[in-house]
Amino acid sequence: MYSTGSKQHLYVSQPELLRELGLHTSLDLGRPSYLAEAFQPLLGDGIIRANGNNWAYQRKLIAPEFFLNKVKNMLGVMEQSTIAMMKTWENRIIESEGGVADMIIDEDLKSLSADIISRACFGSSFSQGNQIFAKIASLQDILSKPSVLFGLSNFRFLPTKNNREIWRLKKEVETLILTVVRDRQQESQKGIIPEKDLLQMMLESAATSDDKLSHRLKADRLIVDMCKNIYFAGHETTALATSWILMLLALHPEWQERVRAEILEVCGDRFHDLFQDMDAFRKLKMVF
Ligand code: HEM
Structure with a gap:
């Protein structure tokens, strides 16, 4: 727990607890109220501040835009x-x-x-x-x-x-x-x-x-x-x-080598076309 001014925050870093929260599908899990007030001019009633049915409606609308196709x-x-x-x-x-x-x-x-x-x-x-x-x-x-x-x-x-x-x-x-x-x-x-x-x-x-x-x-x-x-x-x-990512790669050149080697292995000299080739993209386990 920590506080900023009069606001108390609970910081969660345990993966199991985060997973449980992520799987929680009830519409009752609301947004923190301090975000609701201070960010009104920036976010209006959009999905990040929305709760309940208003959130569900926007989520349904936006989600298909992020499907793989x-x-x-x-x-x-x-x-x-x-x-x-x-x-x-x-x-x-x-x-x-x-x-x-x-x-x-x-x-x-x-x-x-x-x-x-x-x-x-x-x-x-x-x-x-x-x-x-x-x-x-x-x-x-x-x-x-x-x-x-x-x-x-x-x-x-x-x-x-x-x-x-x-x-x-x-x-x-x-x-x-x-x-x-x-x-x-x-x-x-x-x-x-x-x-x-x-x-x-x-x-x-x-x-x-x-x-x-x-x-x-x-x-x-x-x-x-x-x-x-x-x-x-x-x-x-x-x-x-x-x-x-770029900073960590700069600090660890051995990982740069691994990533480059994987791209060359999957794409050979066609790596310039990588962005057109979803199948090749999916084979890049090290990159992702
Ligand atoms: C590395 C990049 C990203 C990270 C680490 C990230 C992280 C997150 C996290 C932690 C949340 C949950 C926030 C909460 O509910 O309190 C979230 C929600 C969301 N993110 Fe991302 N995000 C990333 C990229 C993006 C991109 C590129 C977009 C769209 C262009 C996006 C759109 C959204 C939307 C619309 C929500 C709200 C979803 C909902 O409430 O149902 N995010 N993101």
């Missing part, structure tokens, strides 16, 4: 963005003196993960997606300040400098997402066949379903919140995991 179609996007980033690293080395360069890569990896999620979520509207995500990242930075996270909750309503910045960014993010939604709706009215990205899934679900929650989705509110939640859930998690 869907993720498979995203490999090309991942490859394209990653190779573009690696080219910039190569150029920095080529342009440096003596072919050696110090590079701080954390920010590059964050941009990479934002770019990939943006393409997966917003398809060809990914450049607007990148703008949206840049603003969500600023919102996240302000909200992560200890004074905002663990401060007195009533202060959230006062027009302090921080709060005004939070309100401004929240409004801008919402306006940008709604502009992309409107563009899509107009395209579909003109008969343009839509691409199957996450945004389109949400729009179609709103149009075909008729329950109470889908009415809220129709009201655009939940679409905005879901986009914000996907970005929050997938951006830093992936960027940090990649940073750690």
Whole structure:
């Protein structure tokens, strides 16, 4: 147990207990309330803050997007963005003196993960997606300040400098997402066949379903919140995991060798096509 200000936290690291929690399917297991208050501007009523039926509805909507056959179609996007980033690293080395360069890569990896999620979520509207995500990242930075996270909750309503910045960014993010939604709706009215990205899934679900929650989705509110939640859930998690992987590989060159050897064994000299070949991908036990 530890506390931050007046909040008590229970930190669980026992795998058995975590597994048990993961298998718990009751809708009664709610979210921590401090997240609910402080992160409202960032997450709205999206899946990360949602409880009960509202959570189940969003989960049902989002889950198919992460099935293997869907993720498979995203490999090309991942490859394209990653190779573009690696080219910039190569150029920095080529342009440096003596072919050696110090590079701080954390920010590059964050941009990479934002770019990939943006393409997966917003398809060809990914450049607007990148703008949206840049603003969500600023919102996240302000909200992560200890004074905002663990401060007195009533202060959230006062027009302090921080709060005004939070309100401004929240409004801008919402306006940008709604502009992309409107563009899509107009395209579909003109008969343009839509691409199957996450945004389109949400729009179609709103149009075909008729329950109470889908009415809220129709009201655009939940679409905005879901986009914000996907970005929050997938951006830093992936960027940090990649940073750690690269750091650990740098610290343990023998593991670099093992991973390279496995890729060569599975793909031979066709490793440039690895991202197109799901069967080869699955054989990479060491990599994963
Ligand atoms: C290495 C990368 C990642 C890690 C370590 C990670 C970890 C987690 C964890 C621990 C949770 C449970 C949080 C909770 O309920 O308290 C979670 C939930 C979630 N993650 Fe990830 N995640 C990663 C990548 C992603 C990506 C790339 C996406 C989407 C683009 C994503 C979307 C989600 C969503 C939507 C939830 C909420 C699921 C629900 O409540 O049913 N995550 N993630």
